[in-house]
Amino acid sequence: MFKKILLSGALSILGVALGVFGGWExxxxxxxxxxxxxxxxVGPDFVNAYGVMARLKVLDMGTATRLQHPKQGTERHREYxxxxxxxxxxxxxxxxxxxxxxxxxxxxxxxxxxxxMLEEAVGNPSAAHAWMGKAQAAMQTAGWKDCSEVHxxxxxxxxxxxxxx
Amino acid sequence: xxxxxxxxxxxxxxxxxxxxxxxxVNSVFTRGERALGQMSVDAEYSxxxxxxxxxxxxxxxxxxxxxxxxxSKQIDHLPDGQxxxxxxxxxxxxxxxxxxxxxxxxxxxLSQQYVSLAQxxxxxxxxxxxxxxxMKRVSGL
Numbered sequence: 001m002f003k004k005i006l007l008s009g010a011l012s013i014l015g016v017a018l019g020v021f022g023g024w025e026x027x028x029x030x031x032x033x034x035x036x037x038x039x040x041x042v043g044p045d046f047v048n049a050y051g052v053m054a055r056l057k058v059l060d061m062g063t064a065t066r067l068q069h070p071k072q073g074t075e076r077h078r079e080y081x082x083x084x085x086x087x088x089x090x091x092x093x094x095x096x097x098x099x100x101x102x103x104x105x106x107x108x109x110x111x112x113x114x115x116x117m118l119e120e121a122v123g124n125p126s127a128a129h130a131w132m133g134k135a136q137a138a139m140q141t142a143g144w145k146d147c148s149e150v151h152x153x154x155x156x157x158x159x160x161x162x163x164x165x
Numbered sequence: 166x167x168x169x170x171x172x173x174x175x176x177x178x179x180x181x182x183x184x185x186x187x188x189x190v191n192s193v194f195t196r197g198e199r200a201l202g203q204m205s206v207d208a209e210y211s212x213x214x215x216x217x218x219x220x221x222x223x224x225x226x227x228x229x230x231x232x233x234x235x236x237s238k239q240i241d242h243l244p245d246g247q248x249x250x251x252x253x254x255x256x257x258x259x260x261x262x263x264x265x266x267x268x269x270x271x272x273x274x275l276s277q278q279y280v281s282l283a284q285x286x287x288x289x290x291x292x293x294x295x296x297x298x299x300m301k302r303v304s305g306l
Binding site: 004007008009011012013014015016017018019020021022023024025026027028031038042046050053054056057058060097098099100102103106139142143144145146155 | 168171172175176177178179180181182183184185186187188189190191192195202205206208209210213216217220221222224225226228229231232239243
């Protein structure tokens, strides 16, 4: 009798495990179908732009937070900012919408200003100067009226405070 | 097990419990992931439009604000996606900024149209602003 109960319990647990897996897959199938329908309606450009913007926002918040709480050190900050630049460069290849391309230019410029400020803080004036030059070019492409070093620093410092978690 | 009926019942009970649990857990995760993604994208595009309005030339500012407004319309097509009150308010503010740009560019009729659209958007978000209120915002934003 005891053996029977034990075996029934084990089979029930097996059933639950199979059920959870099946239910999970069923739900995943439903969401995948919804997503395909959404992609058909809005088109691949919007889907690509959506993905790129989501990635950039997450990286932007992460960078701003790390820069506000500098426990991880310069090397980690540099790596994180480089990740933003890589994501922006990759995004530029996937996007055709001119407005989203401008958004990527702006994000690139912001990351480059942050790198310039970082290099300056650790005593690398030549690297800081090079990054600032790139940032100014990116912001000019984005149509900014004032691309002076002082102004870009002020805007990005403000963003660092606002975007930090 | 000598009794196959009992074994079948045990598995069936397990499946009856497991399938809805698995379905629900996946739905919660996926909806959460989508909501987070949508919030990130809304925030990214909205901040970009504001920065362009503050920093860029009028043409680029207009392009960014209109891009954000069009984007918010596409959000309605997202599965489970809908323009929430925050997004509707951001869209309303974008229309107010567009109205100001057009006012400065000497296009009063277009400016008025944007004020009306802003009014609609704020209304959908549950805020009823009069045309005068918005016009004050247009000159003060």
